[in-house]
Amino acid sequence: MYKNKKITKPIYIGDIQIGGISPVSVQSMTKTPTSDVNQTVNQILNLSDNGCDIVRCAVPDEKSALALKDIVQNSPIPVVADIHFHYELALKAIESGVNGLRLNPGNIRDKSKITDIVQNANKKNIPIRIGVNFGSLPPVGSIGKTKGISRHKMGVEELPKIANINSNQYSQVEHMIRTALWEINILESLKFYNIKISMKAFDIETTVEAYRGISKIVPYPIHLGITESGTKDSGSIRSAVGIGMLLYEGIGDTIRVSLSDDPVEEVKAGNNILKALNLKQTGVTLVSCPGCARADVDIIKLANQVDKITQKSKSKLKIAVMGCEVNGPGEAKDADLGIAAGVGKAVIFKKGKKEKIVNSDTMLDEFEKEIRKMENKIT
Numbered sequence: 465m466y467k468n469k470k471i472t473k474p475i476y477i478g479d480i481q482i483g484g485i486s487p488v489s490v491q492s493m494t495k496t497p498t499s500d501v502n503q504t505v506n507q508i509l510n511l512s513d514n515g516c517d518i519v520r521c522a523v524p525d526e527k528s529a530l531a532l533k534d535i536v537q538n539s540p541i542p543v544v545a546d547i548h549f550h551y552e553l554a555l556k557a558i559e560s561g562v563n564g565l566r567l568n569p570g571n572i573r574d575k576s577k578i579t580d581i582v583q584n585a586n587k588k589n590i591p592i593r594i595g596v597n598f599g600s601l602p603p604v605g606s607i608g609k610t611k612g613i614s615r616h617k618m619g620v621e622e623l624p625k626i627a628n629i630n631s632n633q634y635s636q637v638e639h640m641i642r643t644a645l646w647e648i649n650i651l652e653s654l655k656f657y658n659i660k661i662s663m664k665a666f667d668i669e670t671t672v673e674a675y676r677g678i679s680k681i682v683p684y685p686i687h688l689g690i691t692e693s694g695t696k697d698s699g700s701i702r703s704a705v706g707i708g709m710l711l712y713e714g715i716g717d718t719i720r721v722s723l724s725d726d727p728v729e730e731v732k733a734g735n736n737i738l739k740a741l742n743l744k745q746t747g748v749t750l751v752s753c754p755g756c757a758r759a760d761v762d763i764i765k766l767a768n769q770v771d772k773i774t775q776k777s778k779s780k781l782k783i784a785v786m787g788c789e790v791n792g793p794g795e796a797k798d799a800d801l802g803i804a805a806g807v808g809k810a811v812i813f814k815k816g817k818k819e820k821i822v823n824s825d826t827m828l829d830e831f832e833k834e835i836r837k838m839e840n841k842i843t
């Protein structure tokens with residue numbers, strides 16, 4: 465945790481604490497039909513195996529809300545139900561035993577229905593995340609109004625971005641923050657404070673400023689994400705930049721990287737962001753050289769093979785994969801364990817000191833044996 469970390473009000477999603485002084489958790493969302501219990505549970509098991517702390521499932525219909533019961537019972541990690549407009553689905557999801565809801569009370573226009581959801585969430589002690597998304601903000605001038613609003617008359621795009629505003633001018637970011645405060649106020653007016661907030665946009669500057677703004681005003685834990693961030697390559701980088709900036713400033717208690725890809729890739733990207741910032745407590749940190757004309761091995765292949773065999777490790781080992789013996793051990797001196805390839809052989813080293821020499825055709829197996837030995841010593 466950074467010294468400047470903003471300590472937020474702790475909440476619990478199942479047994480995972482979010483906020484307070486808890487470590488930043490990684491979330492993802494299933495992409496299977498929630499009504500298909502088998503497919504969804506299998507995806508959750510895979511996500512959990514890859515280091516996902518909390519999973520969210522979309523609930524588009526009653527069948528999905530009911531399926532959540534079996535999903536929750538078979539999930540090794542807490543399950544959050546993602547609801548949009550239908551209050552009945554929220555109630556059914558709570559009945560199914562979910563550990564949290566993602567729901568914007570402003571979308572459920574009838575106050576008595578919101579009260580009903582809040583009372584039931586309170587009984588089960590489950591939090592509600594308010595998710596403010598740039599793409600679904602109320603039209604300009606309509607925050608707080610719930611009837612007769614046309615989403616076609618948005619006007620939000622025409623508001624100035626934060627970089628272009630003159631002092632006190634109403635901006636896109638301010639519209640996001642005011643929307644969040646309105647949604648929060650709906651829950652607080654019902655004496656419900658088990659709240660988590662997200663403020664997502666595609667544009668990094670807008671997202672970062674919206675999170676900075678809301679985090680100054682409210683005590684609730686913050687769920688970070690960049691919405692619709694893209695494919696594995698572009699989206700991981702976009703998310704790392706936006707989420708990374710905020711985490712480094714001490715803002716953010718849980719993260720989700722959204723990618724147009726297998727959700728396991730979202731979890732891997734999320735964990736890598738945390739590891740890069742030294743915020744991840746478990747999992748191998750892989751150091752690998754980029755390779756150059758001095759490389760005595762296909763370094764891309766070797767680094768990826770080592771990445772694969774260490775991906776699910778819960779140890780905190782730092783492992784180095786280097787392409788040559790000349791610079792390898794020196795460049796990765798502080799790694800717990802490393803391999804530096806040479807012509808027809810490779811050197812395995814510990815903390816920069818030579819441990820043994822192995823043949824290149826068995827180097828991966830030998831290296832894996834050393835990794836497992838070290839993991840067993842630690843765990």
Ligand code: SF4
Pocket residue numbers: 753754755756757758759760786787788789790791792795
């Ligand atoms: S460790 Fe060797 S192969 Fe890898 S980048 Fe450095 S000099 Fe090149």
